[in-house]
Amino acid sequence: MQEETVLSMRGICKEFPGVKALQNVDFTLRRGEIHALMGENGAGKSTLIKVLTGVYTKDAGHIQMEGTEGEANIRSPQDAQNIGISTVYQEITLCPNLTVAENMFIGREAGLLTHRKEYEKKAEQLLKNLNIPARARQELSSCSLAVQQMVAIARAVDMNCKVLILDEPTSSLDEKEVQMLFSLMRDLRSRGVGIIFVTHFLEQVYEVCDRITVLRNGELVGEYIIQDLPQVQLVAKMMGKELDETIEIDASGKKNTPTGETVYEAENLSSSEAKPFNFKISRGEVNGFTGLLGSGRSESVRAIFGADRVTGGKVRMNGKQVRISRPIDAMKNGIGYLPEDRKRDGIIADLSVRDNIILALQVMKGFFHPMSRSEMEKFADEYIHTLNIKTASKDTPVGSLSGGNQQKVILARWLLTHPEYLILDEPTRGIDIGTKLEIQRLVLKLAEENVSVTFISSEIEEMLRTCSRLIVMRDRKIVGELTGDELSQTNIMKTIAGGEKQ
Amino acid sequence: MRKAGKASWKTGGIGQLMIPLIAVGLLILFNLIRDPSFFSIHTTPGNSGGIVLTGNLISIINGASELAVLAMGMTLVTAACGGQDISVGAAAAIAGSVFVRVLKTPDVITGGTMILAFASCCVVAMLFGAFNGTLVAVFRIQPMIATLILYTCGRSIAYWINGGATPTVSSPIINAIGSYIPGVPIPTPIFIVLAVGILLALVFRFTNLRLYTQSVGINQGAAKLNGINSTMIKLLSFIILGLCVATAGCIGVSRLSLINHETLLLDVEMDAILAVAIGGNSLGGGKFRISGSILGAYIIQMLTITLYAMKVPSTNVKAYKAIVIILLVVMGSPVVKKKIADFWKHLRGSHPASVGKEAA
Numbered sequence A: 001m002q003e004e005t006v007l008s009m010r011g012i013c014k015e016f017p018g019v020k021a022l023q024n025v026d027f028t029l030r031r032g033e034i035h036a037l038m039g040e041n042g043a044g045k046s047t048l049i050k051v052l053t054g055v056y057t058k059d060a061g062h063i064q065m066e067g068t069e070g071e072a073n074i075r076s077p078q079d080a081q082n083i084g085i086s087t088v089y090q091e092i093t094l095c096p097n098l099t100v101a102e103n104m105f106i107g108r109e110a111g112l113l114t115h116r117k118e119y120e121k122k123a124e125q126l127l128k129n130l131n132i133p134a135r136a137r138q139e140l141s142s143c144s145l146a147v148q149q150m151v152a153i154a155r156a157v158d159m160n161c162k163v164l165i166l167d168e169p170t171s172s173l174d175e176k177e178v179q180m181l182f183s184l185m186r187d188l189r190s191r192g193v194g195i196i197f198v199t200h201f202l203e204q205v206y207e208v209c210d211r212i213t214v215l216r217n218g219e220l221v222g223e224y225i226i227q228d229l230p231q232v233q234l235v236a237k238m239m240g241k242e243l244d245e246t247i248e249i250d251a252s253g254k255k256n257t258p259t260g261e262t263v264y265e266a267e268n269l270s271s272s273e274a275k276p277f278n279f280k281i282s283r284g285e286v287n288g289f290t291g292l293l294g295s296g297r298s299e300s301v302r303a304i305f306g307a308d309r310v311t312g313g314k315v316r317m318n319g320k321q322v323r324i325s326r327p328i329d330a331m332k333n334g335i336g337y338l339p340e341d342r343k344r345d346g347i348i349a350d351l352s353v354r355d356n357i358i359l360a361l362q363v364m365k366g367f368f369h370p371m372s373r374s375e376m377e378k379f380a381d382e383y384i385h386t387l388n389i390k391t392a393s394k395d396t397p398v399g400s401l402s403g404g405n406q407q408k409v410i411l412a413r414w415l416l417t418h419p420e421y422l423i424l425d426e427p428t429r430g431i432d433i434g435t436k437l438e439i440q441r442l443v444l445k446l447a448e449e450n451v452s453v454t455f456i457s458s459e460i461e462e463m464l465r466t467c468s469r470l471i472v473m474r475d476r477k478i479v480g481e482l483t484g485d486e487l488s489q490t491n492i493m494k495t496i497a498g499g500e501k502q
Numbered sequence B: 001m002r003k004a005g006k007a008s009w010k011t012g013g014i015g016q017l018m019i020p021l022i023a024v025g026l027l028i029l030f031n032l033i034r035d036p037s038f039f040s041i042h043t044t045p046g047n048s049g050g051i052v053l054t055g056n057l058i059s060i061i062n063g064a065s066e067l068a069v070l071a072m073g074m075t076l077v078t079a080a081c082g083g084q085d086i087s088v089g090a091a092a093a094i095a096g097s098v099f100v101r102v103l104k105t106p107d108v109i110t111g112g113t114m115i116l117a118f119a120s121c122c123v124v125a126m127l128f129g130a131f132n133g134t135l136v137a138v139f140r141i142q143p144m145i146a147t148l149i150l151y152t153c154g155r156s157i158a159y160w161i162n163g164g165a166t167p168t169v170s171s172p173i174i175n176a177i178g179s180y181i182p183g184v185p186i187p188t189p190i191f192i193v194l195a196v197g198i199l200l201a202l203v204f205r206f207t208n209l210r211l212y213t214q215s216v217g218i219n220q221g222a223a224k225l226n227g228i229n230s231t232m233i234k235l236l237s238f239i240i241l242g243l244c245v246a247t248a249g250c251i252g253v254s255r256l257s258l259i260n261h262e263t264l265l266l267d268v269e270m271d272a273i274l275a276v277a278i279g280g281n282s283l284g285g286g287k288f289r290i291s292g293s294i295l296g297a298y299i300i301q302m303l304t305i306t307l308y309a310m311k312v313p314s315t316n317v318k319a320y321k322a323i324v325i326i327l328l329v330v331m332g333s334p335v336v337k338k339k340i341a342d343f344w345k346h347l348r349g350s351h352p353a354s355v356g357k358e359a360a
Helices: A045-052 A077-082 A100-105 A116-129 A145-158 A175-190 A202-208 A231-239 A297-305 A327-332 A342-346 A353-365 A373-386 A403-415 A433-448 A460-466 A489-497 B014-034 B056-063 B065-081 B088-104 B111-137 B143-161 B172-178 B188-206 B209-218 B220-225 B230-256 B268-278 B290-309 B314-331 B334-359
Strands: A005-016 A019-030 A034-038 A060-065 A085-088 A163-167 A194-198 A211-216 A219-225 A262-271 A277-282 A286-290 A310-317 A320-322 A335-338 A421-425 A452-456 A469-474 A477-483 B042-045 B051-054
Touching: A005 A045, A019 A034, A019 A045, A019 A194, A019 A211, A034 A045, A034 A175, A034 A202, A034 A231, A045 A163, A045 A194, A077 A085, A085 A145, A100 A116, A100 A145, A116 A145, A145 A163, A145 A175, A175 A194, A175 A202, A202 A231, A211 A231, A219 A231, A231 A489, A262 A297, A277 A297, A277 A452, A277 A477, A286 A297, A286 A433, A286 A460, A297 A310, A297 A327, A297 A335, A297 A421, A297 A452, A327 A335, A327 A353, A335 A403, A342 A403, A342 B220, A353 A373, A353 A403, A353 B209, A373 A403, A403 A421, A403 A433, A421 A433, A433 A452, A433 A460, A452 A460, A460 A489, A469 A489, A477 A489, B014 B268, B014 B290, B014 B314, B051 B056, B056 B065, B056 B188, B056 B290, B065 B088, B065 B188, B065 B209, B065 B230, B065 B268, B065 B290, B088 B111, B088 B143, B088 B230, B088 B268, B111 B143, B111 B230, B172 B188, B172 B230, B188 B209, B188 B230, B188 B290, B209 B220, B209 B230, B220 B230, B268 B290, B268 B314, B290 B314
Parallel strands: A019 A219, A034 A194, A034 A211, A085 A163, A163 A194, A286 A452, A286 A469, A335 A421, A421 A452
Antiparallel strands: A005 A019, A005 A060, A211 A219, A262 A277, A262 A310, A310 A320, A469 A477, B042 B051
C-alpha cells in the first residue's frame, strides 16, 4: 500500500443551530486505500461527507486535495467533482429509463454534439475493464440494483475521480451482490483510487477496508489500521466506552424477579420498517433493546405498538391472541409508547400541558366521551405533582417547557392510561442528569407495581441499571439476549460486535 | 414541525381576539365620528305585517350571515388540514340549486317539502365535502389544489341541476327564512348563524372534535401515535364544512327567492378564508377559535357597509377593502406582534431608567 496522501481534511468544524455537528475533525485518505468512516447515527459521518462534497460549507478547517494547489475550494457538488471527488449514494441517482451508456455520460457531453456510437463504445470498454456485468445499450432499469450501483461507480471512475465516496452502498444488496461490489472496490483500489466507505455493517468493514476513522458526537475518536482494531474495540470506540472501564454496576435494589407470567408475546412480528422478530415480556419485567443506533431497536418497538404498518406476525396479550395494527389497538390492549423523537412524535407543542397529559386517555375513552373539565384538571394536577413537572401552569403550551419536563409530560400521558406494558424509547435522551435519575427510578417503581417495561437507551449503564434482560440487535436482527450475570458492558459490546466471531 | 415560537402560543388564547376586537372598535369609532347616527336602529313596518328593525347595524349582522356560517366550517378545515377550501362558493351554488330543484317539484311548498329540500341539499353538500376531504386526507393533495377541482366545475354542475334556468321560488316559508318571520323584528339569517354557532358549540362540548382537530393540525405524527385517526378528522372537517355550505346556500337562495347559479355567493371563498385569518387563526392549521372567525366575517361586512355608506362607488369598494385588510393582516403577523411586544417591554424597561437619569 502506498502512503501517498490524496485528500486531507484538517480541523473541520460545522455547526447547525443548536448542534455542533463537527468539531475539529481530521480525516486523511491515501492513494489506493479503502477507508471506512464509522460512527453511530448522528456521529457526524454524513455531515463530514457533505462538507467534502460541497453540499454544506464548512465553518472552519482546511481541505487539501492532491493535484490542487493550496486549499481546495469546494462550494458545490460540481466543484467537488471538478477536483476529483465523486460520490455514489445509497439511493441510485441515475435515470432508470435511459441506457447504461447514456447514464454514464449524461450531463457531461462536450457541447451539444453527442456521438452515440462513440460513447457507447467507450462505455462498453469501461464496463469490461471493470468487470461490470452490463451492456452499454441495455436500459438501466433492467439491471439489478447492484449493477446499477456499479454503473454509478463506473461513471464516477470515468470522470477521473481520485476520491470515491460510497455512502451505505450495500444496504439494499444481497450477499452475492455485495461480493460483486467488493471486488470492484478492490479493483479500483489497485488502480490507485482512494475510497471512503460509509456503512453500518461491521463485518463488511473488516472484509474490505484498510483503515478506519471513527467519529462520535461530531468529534474525531481516532484513525486506526484495521489490524490494530478488533471488532469489539471498534464498537467500544463508536459508543465511547473503554473496555477496561466497564465497571459493573452493583445489583442491589434492581431487577426484581418477574412473576413469569407472559404479558405480551410476539411471534414473527414484522412491519414496513422492521424485519420479523420474536419477543415476549413478563409481568413486572423491565427489559431493553440495545444495539447501535440504526440497528433496528426503535423499529422493533414501533412494530409492537403498531406505529408503522404491521406486515405480519402473531401477537398475544396475556395469552390471548389480539390484532395490533394501529396505535389505538395497542392502547386498547394496555400498551403505551413513548417515542424516540420527542419533538417530532411526542409532544403536541402548541397544546397546553393539560391537553398533552390527558390526550392518550381521552382518545381511549373515545370521540364521543370527552372528559369533564374538572376531571382533566384533576389528572393534570395529579401528574404534574407526581412527576414533579416544572411548568408555569397547566395552560402553558408544552412546547415552551424544557426537554426534561416535556418528556415527563409524555410519561404522564402514558401513565395516566395505566398501561400493562409500557415502551420507553430513549426517554432520557437530551435530558439533564437529575431528571434522568428520576425517570430511571420511576421505571423501577413501575416494575414493582407489576407494569412491564421495555426501556431503550443509548447509554448502556442506564440499561444495566434498570433492565433485567437485554435484547441485542445488529443490522436489524436480534443477535442475542443477555440476562442475569451475562449483563455487562463487555458482553453487550461483544454481542453487538458479533462476539461469537472474536 | 411548526415553529413553536412565542407568537404562535398566543393562537387560541384570548389574546388571539385582540386584533379583530381592536378592528371592530376602530370601525365603530370611525363610523360614529363620521356619522353619529350610523348605528341607529329604526323601526319600520315590514312587508308581512308587524314591525321590523332596520339600520346599518342590522344590515351588517344580517348581511354577514352566509359568510359567518362558512367561516365557521372553514376554520375547522384550516385547523385540521393546514389549508383552505376554495370551492365553498361553487359548492353553495350546487347546494342552492338542489334546494330549489326539490322545492319546485311539488305544486305547493309545505313545511315538509322545506325539510326535504334542506335535507337533500345538506346531503349533496356533504358528499361534495367528502369528495374534497378524500382528496386531501386520503390522497394527501394540497387542499387548495384539491378544492380547485370543485371550484372550477361547481357552477357548471349547478347549471345542470336546474337545466340552465334560474327558477324563482315564492313561498311565505322561503320569505320567513330569507327575511323576517312574521312578528319577529330581527332578520331570520341572524338566528340561523346563532343556531349554527350553538350547534357547533354543543358538538365541541359533547365530543373531542376540538382536541382531535387541534392535535392533528399541530402534529399529525404525534396525533397518530396517540391513536387519533387523522384521516377521519380531516375528512370530518370537510363534511362539517359541507353542512355549513348547505346552510349558507339556502340562506342565499331564500333572500332572493331565486337561484342564480352564476352569482350566488360569488367570490365568497376568499372572504371566508379572510375571515378565518382576521380572526387570528393560523392558516397553517393547529389551534383555532371559531369566535375569531365569526368576528372576522362581521368585520368584513362592516367594512363593506361602511364603504357603501361613504358613497364609495361599488367598483372601488374592493380596492378600499384591500387596503384595510393589508393593515389588519400585517398587524396580526408574528413579526409585528413581536415588535409590539418588544416595544412594550422597552417602554416598561426604559421608564425606571429615565427616572434614574433625571435623578442623576
